[in-house]
Amino acid sequence: MDEILQLIAIIAVVAGTAFSTLGVLGFIRLPDVYTRLHATGKVGVFGVVLLLAATVAWTPLGWSKGLVLIIFLLLAGPVTSHALSSAAYRIGIPFATAVRDDLAESSEGGSPEEVAA
Amino acid sequence: MLATILNATLYTALAIHVVLIGVALWRIWRGENIVDRLISADLVTVLTLAVLAVIALITRNSIYIDVALGLAALGFIGTIALAKYMADEQMF
Numbered sequence: 001m002d003e004i005l006q007l008i009a010i011i012a013v014v015a016g017t018a019f020s021t022l023g024v025l026g027f028i029r030l031p032d033v034y035t036r037l038h039a040t041g042k043v044g045v046f047g048v049v050l051l052l053a054a055t056v057a058w059t060p061l062g063w064s065k066g067l068v069l070i071i072f073l074l075l076a077g078p079v080t081s082h083a084l085s086s087a088a089y090r091i092g093i094p095f096a097t098a099v100r101d102d103l104a105e106s107s108e109g110g111s112p113e114e115v116a117a
Numbered sequence: 118m119l120a121t122i123l124n125a126t127l128y129t130a131l132a133i134h135v136v137l138i139g140v141a142l143w144r145i146w147r148g149e150n151i152v153d154r155l156i157s158a159d160l161v162t163v164l165t166l167a168v169l170a171v172i173a174l175i176t177r178n179s180i181y182i183d184v185a186l187g188l189a190a191l192g193f194i195g196t197i198a199l200a201k202y203m204a205d206e207q208m209f
Contacts, residue, residue: 006119009174010126017130020167024137027160028144033152040156044163051130051170055182058123062179069186073166076193080159083197087204088152 009058016050023047032096033088037081045077124175131171138164155199162192 019042026039049070056066089103141160148154166185173181 003119006123010119010123013123013126013130013171013174016167017133020137020164021133024140024160024164027157028140033150033156036153036156040160040163043160043167048163048167048170051167051174052182052185055170055173055179059173059177059179059182062173062182065179065182065186069182069189072186072189076189080193080196080200083200084152084156084159087200090204091152093150093152 005057009054012050012054012057016047016054019043019050020047033093034085034095037085037088041077041081044080045074049073127171127175131168131175134164134168134171138168151203155196155203158199159192159196162188162196166192 023039023041023043023046026042027036030036030039052066052070052073056063056070059066095101138161141157141164144157145154145161148157166189169181169185169188173179173185
């Protein structure tokens with residue numbers, strides 16, 4: 001039984017580290033703030049959750065706390081990204097290569113062009 | 118045999134995550150605008166969570182997951198409050 005749990009832990013740690021590195025690489029390389037939020041969202045949701053899946057599988061007596069933390073991260077990740085992107089939009093940070101801006105037409109928030117102008 | 122592989126992957130994962138935290142910290146220092154720095158601050162919190170999870174695996178002690186739970190809650194609240202403060206210039 002231990003062998004299987006160890007195998008699960010190895011695969012989960014390798015996958016989690018791969019997602020974390022890809023997320024941070026995307027965070028560095030992507031052009032503007034909004035696309036960077038896409039990258040960091042991956043790190044927070046996939047990277048850490050897979051590592052915690054490994055801890056659920058392998059650390060003794062840790063599976064319940066690990067599951068609670070996984071559920072919390074899956075809930076909190078998207079909320080953080082949404083808050084940051086709406087704050088950036090309201091401040092008026094311009095898009096790097098945006099094709100269309102639906103929020104501007106609905107004129108709910110001050111779009112970057114108006115704020116910048 | 119499998120245990121040595123697990124140990125090796127855990128230590129490499131720890132090293133990789135520490136390097137990633139360094140990159141995120143450098144990004145805080147060199148961020149081009151305020152939201153970029155706030156994203157990297159949030160990223161540092163998340164990567165510290167990952168380091169705590171790996172340490173919990175290495176020492177096989179589940180107390181680190183409690184620490185990670187507290188850090189996740191506080192990091193989340195802090196980032197949301199800062200984002201609101203940044204957008205509206207007033208906290209409450």
